[in-house]
Each structure stands twice: as C-alpha cells, then as structure tokens.
Amino acid sequence: MARDLLDHKLLFVTGKGGVGKSTVAAALALLASQRGKRTLACEIDAKGNLSDFFESGPTDYEPREVQPNLYAMSMDTEASLQEYLRLQMRLPAIARIGPLARAFEFVATAAPGVREILTVGKPVWEVREGHYDLVVVDAVATGHIVSQLAAPQSINELVHVGLIRQQTGWLIDILGKKETTGLVIVTTPEEMPVNETIELAGRVEDETDVALKGIVVNRVLPELFGRGEEEVFEELRQPAAVGALDDSLGSPVEPVFEAARLAVTMRRTRAGHLDRLRTSIDSSIPLLYVPYLFMRAHGFRTTRQVAEALSAELSY
Amino acid sequence: MAPKRRKDDERATSLEHLLAAKEIAVVCGSGGVGKTTTAAAAAAMAAASLGGKVLVVTVDPARRLANALGLEGFGNKEKPVPPDAFKQAGVQPRGELWAAMLDTKESWDALIHMHAPDKETAKRILDNPLYQNVSGRFVQSHDYIAMERLYEIHTSGDYDLIVVDTPPTRNAIDFLEAPEHMADFFSSRFLRWLTAPARSRVINFASRPFYQVADRILGTQFLQDISEFFMNFQTMYDGFVERARAVDRLLHDRRTTFIVVSTLEHVPVREAEFFIEALDERKFHLGALVLNKVLPSYFRDEGATKVAERLCSDSPEVAHAAESLIANPDKAAPVLREVGESFLNFQVVAKREQEQRNELAKLPEVVATVPYFDSDIYDMGGLLDLGFQIWGRRD
Incomplete structure (x- = not known):
C-alpha cells in the first residue's frame, strides 16, 4: 500500500508549520525523479x-529542471491568471496585465475560492495535460489546506454559470480520483503537530474529495538504550558510580549523563504522541518514519x- | 503620559520590566515554535508577580492549555482563570488572570451588529449565503479580526495588561497590515464599481475591462450576488474604515509592544529575522525575542565534550572503574558508549543552534532563552516554570 504512494499523479503535501513539510515534499519529488519518473515539484505556499x-x-x-528528471516551480497567481485566461478562456495574451491584475486581486479578495482555484488549478492542469508522471505540491499548512482543496466545490455551490463554473468540473474530477490524487500529511511526534494531524485527517475525509494517502512522521528520535540498558544507566547515575567514573575520566561525567x-x-x-497518532488514524493509512537527522546541513544534503529514509520506508 | 522612571531604568532589561511598562503585548512568530504557550506563560507570570488584571487572548489553543489554565474550555468571552489553578502550583498570585479564545465567526457577527445602521441590514448581511464564506476568508479576516478584537478589549479598559497570541499566518506580516488592507478594501474603486446599481453603472474607460473580465470569469449572476452583498456591507463603510485606522493607531501606540518567538531551527529563525525587520520598518515597538526549545548549554561545554569522546573511544576502560558498583557489569561499557555517542549527536544540533543564534543580527533589548522542556506543559505549575525562564529575573 505505502509502496504505491509514488504511483499517484498528484500528491499534495501539507503539515503544521515547522515540522518539515517542504523538506518532505522536496524529498518525495527527488525520490520519484530518482526512480525514473518525470517529476514536478510545485510550491504554492506564498512564503515558500x-x-x-x-x-x-x-x-x-x-x-x-533542477535535477535530472526533476522540475521545480513556484506559484504566482498573476502568471497563473494570465495562463488561465490564455489557455482556458482563449483570451489573447494581454499586454497590459496591470489593471486587470488589480481588478482580479479585488475579485479574488471578495469572492471566496477564486484565488484557490488558480493555485490548485495549475498543478491539476499539469496532471490533466500529462506533462509529468508525478506532480508533488508543497501545499499550504494544515490550517489552510482544507479550504484550498475544497475550493472547486465551494465555487460550484456559489457560482451556477460562467466560465469559472465550467472549469471546476475537471478540477473536482481529478482531485477526487483516488488512484490519481492523494494527500500526505507531515508531522513530528510532538503534541500539537499530532493533534493537528488527527484533526486534519478527519476534516479531509468530511470536507474534501481528496484521499489521505500517507502520514510522514519526521524527526523520530532513536531509542538510546537497548533491552535492560536503562537499568544499568540508572545504576551508573548513583553517586558512588559517578564518583568512580569522575576519577577515572579526570573530569565530571554529570553533563554527559x-x-x-x-x-x-x-x-x-x-513515543506517547506517536502511539496516540497510531491509534487515532485509520490503520489503512501508512505511517512513514523519518529519523531525526543529527547533522549541520540543511540544504540539498x-x-x-530524507529521500533515502523515505525510500527505505517505502521498501524500495 | 508614560510613568516617570529613573534614568537607569529607562530601557527594559527583562521581560518583567517590559510587561510592567506596557498595556498590550502582541506575541508573534512562525508556527510550531511555542507561541501560544509562551503567551500564556508570560500572562500567567505577569498576573502572579506584577499583579493587576491580566488577559491572555489565544488563537486555537490546545485543549491542554485550557486545562493548564484550569478551564474546561474558553471562547470569545473572557473568563477568569480560577485562583485554584495558581494555588495548586503553590503560588499566591498578586493579580488576576483572565483568558479568552478568538472565535473568528462570532467576532465578525458582533462587528456586523455593531456597524450595521439597523437590525434589518445586519440580518440581511448575516443571512447572505456569501457571508459564511466571506467572514471566514476574505481580507485575511482572521488577522484583521484578531487585531479588531484586541482594540475592543483594550478600549473597554478592563485590563491592565493584554497578551495576544497571533494567528498562524502564511506571511508573518499579514496581520500587521490587516487593518490597512481592510481600510483599502473598503475604499477601493472596484468595490464602488461592483456595488453601483446596474442601471446607473457608468461603464467608463477605466471600469470596462473590469466588468468584462468579471462577467466572463464569474458569471453575471454570481457577480450580482456579490454586489448585493457588498451593497449591504457598504452601509458600514465609514464605521469599518474608521475602526481599522483606530486599530492601526493602537498597534503603533507606545503602550503596545511586540514579542517575537522562535526556535533556533533554520526556517523559524529566518522568519523571525524577517519579522523583526518588518516591525522595524513599520515602526512598531519590538520589545523582546524569546528563543524556545533551545538545547542546554552543557552540550557546548569543552570538558563535557572530552568526556563524551572518551566514553566513545575507551568505554571498557572507563567502565572498569564502576563495574563493581553495578549488578550487570557487562553492560556498563556499551551503555557508557551509547551515552557518549548520544551526547555528541545532540552536540551537532546544539552547535547548529548556536550558529543560528549568532546570525540573528538585529536584536531587541530583551532576549530570553528557554531550554528544551523534555515534557509537555500540563498545568499552571508548568506554565509558571516556563514563565520563570522567560521572565529574566536574576535572583
């Protein structure tokens, strides 16, 4: 089941701020590209x-193309609007987008869902056109993802005619197709991220057509001691043992203990939060664990x- | 206006001094850095040791935080935190702590009732199918409503200090600009075009492309729905703009300060930096920086590092010294080696944090560092422990 994750055409990756959502999105895209898929990593978070x-x-x-087979782009609603008008509505390329963009800004501010349609619309359109084997979307954080994924539906309910209404049909189709589109939630084994993940899993089920296809648990700490070793550690922490060790080391062992x-x-x-996550989430949804990385770097390395860890979790 | 202070006291050197001198503290930072807990801890500490009536306004708090405050749950209306919560923590508070949670929908409804010229208009707006969607989303309504609610509470004069937790925003500066955006939105000529009665619409050179595109994209009927909604809304225009400006003035007032919260991870630090600059540019008062979940300083201690390295390389020899003192001597060496390795692992992270710390160029006068709490905060005692860490008292 988990193995199939990269066989989707479109993956939205979300998570609470600070859990490593973009790292995991980038790693999933990298892994897919390494496995021979023509992949697009699409960032739609404004501050991404x-x-x-x-x-x-x-x-x-x-x-x-940022790596062999791997393409990256970031969302720009104005460019998306231009492309949309040109491709979908067959409007000629508009030389003076300025006033139109301002007018659009206004409409998008006033009318719910319009902006979301454009941001979600682009990656879905890339899927519909078959330009890539897989599109990985570095989506907005947990607080906003539901309104983003449900935007085509809300537009459908509010707008009954007009071009935008015609456009929501295929969006809803692709987003709702279980074998095509999936949502991945990234979390860490900490209280608030786990709470938000459990809550989001419920809301995604109730309020959107998109299926939750996996939860990535990032920064899982290694077990320090093996069987029976913690008792030994406790004995070593007794004053007599500490004194003996201090003498042998010639320096206090206390800070290291x-x-x-x-x-x-x-x-x-x-571990407690992880247990809570496991018991609260439908058992058919795979949990993928990424270990805490004790390293200095934060870029491509x-x-x-993370891609390697995910690869192991997906049993490649 | 400001109380006279001795010259050497003029600058706040701790969070305690800062909060004693201010009436509003806005706590901000990126998601997941412990912003809400920090806000609650600072408020609890202020109520306990500064006295007076202190209110903490939070956004979507963990149920655990409500429990820690001794509340079943809390909503838009402010609630007193029962003194028992402090008593159980062994503290006799000098003042009172109150708590409220921001409910966006409820606050919007209240705002409509306040600004609508009459009950009928208010009802028409609240009943409009667009309103549900709009009150939840438009003009960064979360951000605006948080600041609006702050203004309302502050104007009531009920509290000596209000600590506000800010909503998670896509862009950290959104809420600073929300009152301005709100005023802009309602003065926009597009809104005038949209709300002009269809018959008297003067389709001029400027507005034509707007109507064309809007019609084409949204459809005439939806456009009509929108204009009807905003026509009702427009009756509240003056009230809204005036109010938005007043909110903006309050945020710039010298009684208001901003506290930026961050961890020492790469992304939150970058965002904190950006935020500090944004506050500076817009002439808001940056009062303090709270660095949360920082690994203890012993990880950077040279002596400890040498010990950890010895434990990794010579664990059998070191273990020998203590073997006679434990029940299972065979395991002493592997345990010591693992302990040493773990130390060196975390040290990499601690050093990385230190580098991030050094990269923070512009710093406020007050910088509080909070060590990693190895367990979650479950009660007032925990909140006050955290509060004590950020308070910055040196006794």
Missing part, C-alpha cells in the same frame, strides 16, 4: 522556499537524506 531544498537558485512560475537523561525523556514523551 522550496528552492533552498534543492539549492538550485530561485524558482519561478516557469518550471525548471544529564544529556542522556534528556534524550531518554524526550524520546519517551514523543538534508533533502537527500
């Missing part, structure tokens, strides 16, 4: 920095490491 994760220089609306104790309690607190 997807290009940092490929260290490829800034991306813009026009997709650019304190660090280990911190690592053990951190891991334990997180991290993306590659």
Whole structure:
C-alpha cells in the first residue's frame, strides 16, 4: 500500500508549520525523479522556499529542471491568471496585465475560492495535460489546506454559470480520483503537530474529495538504550558510580549523563504522541518514519537524506 | 503620559520590566515554535508577580492549555482563570488572570451588529449565503479580526495588561497590515464599481475591462450576488474604515509592544529575522525575542565534550572503574558508549543552534532563552516554570 504512494499523479503535501513539510515534499519529488519518473515539484505556499531544498537558485512560475528528471516551480497567481485566461478562456495574451491584475486581486479578495482555484488549478492542469508522471505540491499548512482543496466545490455551490463554473468540473474530477490524487500529511511526534494531524485527517475525509494517502512522521528520535540498558544507566547515575567514573575520566561525567537523561525523556514523551497518532488514524493509512537527522546541513544534503529514509520506508 | 522612571531604568532589561511598562503585548512568530504557550506563560507570570488584571487572548489553543489554565474550555468571552489553578502550583498570585479564545465567526457577527445602521441590514448581511464564506476568508479576516478584537478589549479598559497570541499566518506580516488592507478594501474603486446599481453603472474607460473580465470569469449572476452583498456591507463603510485606522493607531501606540518567538531551527529563525525587520520598518515597538526549545548549554561545554569522546573511544576502560558498583557489569561499557555517542549527536544540533543564534543580527533589548522542556506543559505549575525562564529575573 505505502509502496504505491509514488504511483499517484498528484500528491499534495501539507503539515503544521515547522515540522518539515517542504523538506518532505522536496524529498518525495527527488525520490520519484530518482526512480525514473518525470517529476514536478510545485510550491504554492506564498512564503515558500522550496528552492533552498534543492539549492538550485530561485524558482519561478516557469518550471525548471533542477535535477535530472526533476522540475521545480513556484506559484504566482498573476502568471497563473494570465495562463488561465490564455489557455482556458482563449483570451489573447494581454499586454497590459496591470489593471486587470488589480481588478482580479479585488475579485479574488471578495469572492471566496477564486484565488484557490488558480493555485490548485495549475498543478491539476499539469496532471490533466500529462506533462509529468508525478506532480508533488508543497501545499499550504494544515490550517489552510482544507479550504484550498475544497475550493472547486465551494465555487460550484456559489457560482451556477460562467466560465469559472465550467472549469471546476475537471478540477473536482481529478482531485477526487483516488488512484490519481492523494494527500500526505507531515508531522513530528510532538503534541500539537499530532493533534493537528488527527484533526486534519478527519476534516479531509468530511470536507474534501481528496484521499489521505500517507502520514510522514519526521524527526523520530532513536531509542538510546537497548533491552535492560536503562537499568544499568540508572545504576551508573548513583553517586558512588559517578564518583568512580569522575576519577577515572579526570573530569565530571554529570553533563554527559544529564544529556542522556534528556534524550531518554524526550524520546519517551514523543513515543506517547506517536502511539496516540497510531491509534487515532485509520490503520489503512501508512505511517512513514523519518529519523531525526543529527547533522549541520540543511540544504540539498538534508533533502537527500530524507529521500533515502523515505525510500527505505517505502521498501524500495 | 508614560510613568516617570529613573534614568537607569529607562530601557527594559527583562521581560518583567517590559510587561510592567506596557498595556498590550502582541506575541508573534512562525508556527510550531511555542507561541501560544509562551503567551500564556508570560500572562500567567505577569498576573502572579506584577499583579493587576491580566488577559491572555489565544488563537486555537490546545485543549491542554485550557486545562493548564484550569478551564474546561474558553471562547470569545473572557473568563477568569480560577485562583485554584495558581494555588495548586503553590503560588499566591498578586493579580488576576483572565483568558479568552478568538472565535473568528462570532467576532465578525458582533462587528456586523455593531456597524450595521439597523437590525434589518445586519440580518440581511448575516443571512447572505456569501457571508459564511466571506467572514471566514476574505481580507485575511482572521488577522484583521484578531487585531479588531484586541482594540475592543483594550478600549473597554478592563485590563491592565493584554497578551495576544497571533494567528498562524502564511506571511508573518499579514496581520500587521490587516487593518490597512481592510481600510483599502473598503475604499477601493472596484468595490464602488461592483456595488453601483446596474442601471446607473457608468461603464467608463477605466471600469470596462473590469466588468468584462468579471462577467466572463464569474458569471453575471454570481457577480450580482456579490454586489448585493457588498451593497449591504457598504452601509458600514465609514464605521469599518474608521475602526481599522483606530486599530492601526493602537498597534503603533507606545503602550503596545511586540514579542517575537522562535526556535533556533533554520526556517523559524529566518522568519523571525524577517519579522523583526518588518516591525522595524513599520515602526512598531519590538520589545523582546524569546528563543524556545533551545538545547542546554552543557552540550557546548569543552570538558563535557572530552568526556563524551572518551566514553566513545575507551568505554571498557572507563567502565572498569564502576563495574563493581553495578549488578550487570557487562553492560556498563556499551551503555557508557551509547551515552557518549548520544551526547555528541545532540552536540551537532546544539552547535547548529548556536550558529543560528549568532546570525540573528538585529536584536531587541530583551532576549530570553528557554531550554528544551523534555515534557509537555500540563498545568499552571508548568506554565509558571516556563514563565520563570522567560521572565529574566536574576535572583
């Protein structure tokens, strides 16, 4: 089941701020491209920095090959509107987009769903046209993803005629096709991200047509001790043992022990949240674990490491 | 207007001083950095030690936070935190702590009732099918309503200090500009075009492309729905613009300060930097930076590093010293090696954090560092522990 994740045509990746949503989106796209799929990584979060994760220089609306087989782009609603008018509505390219863009800004502000249609519309359109084997969308954070994915539906309910109404049909079709489109939620084994993940899983089911296809648990701490070792550690922390170790080391062992104790309690607190996640989520939804990376780098090197971890989790 | 202070006291050197001198503290930062908990901890600490009536306004708090405050749950209306919550933490608060949670929909409804010229117009707006959608989404309504609610509470004069947690925004500066956007939106000529009665529409050179595109994309009927809605809305125009400007003035007032919260991870730090600059540019008062979940400083200690390295390389020899003192001596060496390795692993992260810390160029006068709490905060005691860390008292 988990294996099929990359066999979709369109994956939306969301997560609470700070859990590594963009890293995981970049890593999934990288992994797909390494496995021979022509892949587009599309960032639609306004403040996104997807290009940092490929260290490829800034991306813009026009997709650019950043790795073999891997293309990256970032959303720009104005460019999307231009393209939309040209391709979908057969309007000629408009030389003076300025006033029109302002008018559009206004309509998009006033009429719910219009902006979302454009941001979601682009990656879905790329899928419909079959330009790529897989489109991975670095989507908005958990708080906004439902209104984004449900936008075509809300437009459908509000607008009964007009060109935009005609456009929502195929959007809804592709978004709702289980074998084509899937949502991936990224979380960490911490309290708030786990709460938001559980809540979001429910809302996605109730309020959108998009199917949840996987949860990536990022930054999972390793188990420090094997069987029976924690008891040994507790004995070593007794004053007599500490004194003996201090003498042998010629320097206090205490801060190093304190660090280990911190690592053990951190891991334990997180294990509790992980259990809660496991029992609250439908068992058919695969959980993929990415270990905490103890490394200095954060650019492409991290993306590659996360891609490797995901590859192992998907049993490739 | 500002209370007279001794010269050496003029600059706040701790969060305690800062909050003692201000009436509003706006807590901001990117998602997942512990913003809500920090806001609650600062408010609890202020109520406990500064006294007076302190209110914390949060956005979508964890149920656990409500529990920590001794509340079943809380809503738009402010609720007092029962003194028992403090008592159980062994603290006798000098003041009162109140809490409220921002309910966007409820706040919008209240706003409509306030600004609508009469009950009928209010009802027409509230009943409009567009309203549900619009009140939830348009003009960054979350951001605006948070600031609007703050203004309302502050004007009531009920509190000595209000600590506000800000909504998670796509762009950290959105809510700073929300009152301005709100005023702009209602003064927009597009809104005038949209709400002009169809018959008297003067389709001029400027408005023609707008009508054409709007008609074509949205369809005439939807356009009519929108204009009807905004025609009703427009009756509230003056009230809204005036109010939005007043909110903006309050945020710039010298009684208001901003507290930026971040962890020392790459992305939140970048965002905190951006935010600090944005506050500066817009002439808001940046009062403090709170760095959350920072790994303890012993990870960077040289002596400890040497010990950890020895444990990795010579664990059997080191273990020998303590073997006689434990029940299962065979396991002493592997345990010591694992302990050493774990230390060095976390040290990489601690060093990375330190680098991020050093890269923060522009800093406010008050910078509080909060060590990694290894468990979650479940009660007032936990909140006050955190509060004590950020308070910056040196005794």
